[in-house]
Amino acid sequence: DAGITQSPRHKVTETGTPVTLRCHQTENHRYMYWYRQDPGHGLRLIHYSYGVKDTDKGEVSDGYSVSRSKTEDFLLTLESATSSQTSVYFCAIRTGTDQPQHFGDGTRLSIL
Amino acid sequence: EDQVTQSPEALRLQEGESSSLNCSYTVSGLRGLFWYRQDPGKGPEFLFTLYSAGEEKEKERLKATLTKKESFLHITAPKPEDSATYLCAGQTSGSRLTFGEGTQLTVNP
Numbered sequence: 001d002a003g004i005t006q007s008p009r010h011k012v013t014e015t016g017t018p019v020t021l022r023c024h025q026t027e028n029h030r031y032m033y034w035y036r037q038d039p040g041h042g043l044r045l046i047h048y049s050y051g052v053k054d055t056d057k058g059e060v061s062d063g064y065s066v067s068r069s070k071t072e073d074f075l076l077t078l079e080s081a082t083s084s085q086t087s088v089y090f091c092a093i094r095t096g097t098d099q100p101q102h103f104g105d106g107t108r109l110s111i112l
Numbered sequence: 113e114d115q116v117t118q119s120p121e122a123l124r125l126q127e128g129e130s131s132s133l134n135c136s137y138t139v140s141g142l143r144g145l146f147w148y149r150q151d152p153g154k155g156p157e158f159l160f161t162l163y164s165a166g167e168e169k170e171k172e173r174l175k176a177t178l179t180k181k182e183s184f185l186h187i188t189a190p191k192p193e194d195s196a197t198y199l200c201a202g203q204t205s206g207s208r209l210t211f212g213e214g215t216q217l218t219v220n221p
Binding site for chain 1: 116143144146148153154155156157158161163199201207208209211212213214
C-alpha cells in the first residue's frame, strides 16, 4: 500500500464550474503526479511536482492547474470544466530516484 | 516523439494456456521500462522495472524481458486471477513516463 488517498472518488458536475481534486500521501515523498486515463489514449501526464511549490507541466496540461503547499497534498484544479475533461484521474507518487511510480485508485469525473 | 505501443489490445486465454504480451517502444534516452497491472476501478499496480537489454525479471507466473526495441511479458500457466489490463511505460529523463494503451487479458477457467 503506497499510502495514497484520492478524493473525491466520484464526481459529477456541470460544464463551466471549477473542480478541485485532491491527492494525499501519508509519507513525505518528493515527487507527485497527476494523470488522466481515457479509452484510446492510455495514461497521460497532466502536471507533476518535485517539491513544495515546485510544479511543472505534462503533455496535457491545458485547462488544468495544480498546487502543492504541503508535501503531503497535491491538488488538481479544473478552472472551468469542459466535457472533454470527463475522465478518470490518477495521482501517483515516486519514492526515489529511478524508483517506480505508485498510483492511487483514481477519481472518476463526469462533466455534463 | 516518445511512443509506446502494446499488442494485442485484448487477449483471451484458457487457464493454463501460456502466452506473451508485447510492448514496443521508441523512447529517447530510455531510463527504465515499467510493467503495471490494472484491475477494474483500481489504479495501476507496479510489477517490474527493466533497465537494460537482456534483463529479465520474474514474479510468480509472470516474466518480463527487455530488448533494445521491445519488452515482453510472458505469462506461464495463467489462472483466472491473472485477468487484468497490463500496462507498460517507458521512462525518460526527468522521471516522465510514457504509457502504452494496455493489453486486456482474460483468463477463462
